[in-house]
Amino acid sequence: MDLRKTCLGERDIIDHLLDLTLIKIFLHPLSREVRFWEGLIDKYLKPLEKDAEKEKQIGNALKELRNQMVFSFLMINSIWVLTIFLLQENKDLVNLTFCYSLKL
Numbered sequence: 001m002d003l004r005k006t007c008l009g010e011r012d013i014i015d016h017l018l019d020l021t022l023i024k025i026f027l028h029p030l031s032r033e034v035r036f037w038e039g040l041i042d043k044y045l046k047p048l049e050k051d052a053e054k055e056k057q058i059g060n061a062l063k064e065l066r067n068q069m070v071f072s073f074l075m076i077n078s079i080w081v082l083t084i085f086l087l088q089e090n091k092d093l094v095n096l097t098f099c100y101s102l103k104l
Contacts (some may be wrong), residue, residue, distance in 0.1 A: 089092060
């Protein structure tokens with residue numbers, strides 16, 4: 001027993017397959033959508049043109065940024081170490097007392 005024939009009937013299936021709207025969609029794709037996707041592919045997925053001078057400038061800028069970040073990290077780290085050292089040296093001056101009692 002054919003399930004499609006029992007649910008819709010053979011004539012309904014033929015009418016559904018020959019619907020002009022569906023035929024137009026399959027034969028003529030949505031041109032605006034196709035243009036949209038082709039534009040995106042051209043803009044974002046095509047390889048960039050190589051420019052040696054620009055690549056050299058970007059490489060130098062990235063090296064300079066790396067050097068600045070390393071210097072900043074070392075300075076902040078040294079300030080942190082100095083702060084911890086001074087707090088440990090002067091722990092008698094800088095202390096916190098808690099007023100609570102433990103009952104064991």
